[in-house]
Amino acid sequence: MAAFLVITLIFFALGFLGCVLVRVLYDKGPSTNLLHVTLVITATICCWLSWAIVYMAQMHPLVVPILKAEGE
DSSP states (O other), rough: OOHHHHHHHHHHHHHHHHHHHHHHHHOOHHHHHHHHHHHHHHHHHHHHHHHHHHHHHHSSOSSOOOOOOTTT
């Protein structure tokens, strides 16, 4: 469970860094800055959610593999 928290913090840090870089590098006015920051936050949340779903699906798989005997 510690790995989940570590990767979540990494996603949070990358999202924060992305927001700061967008504000510094693409300063085009208040409404455009708001749109850019919103897009960065949305992309970060979507990437984290995709990663979290895949991570948790590997912890508790819904489909159990069926093992075949050696002679079959």
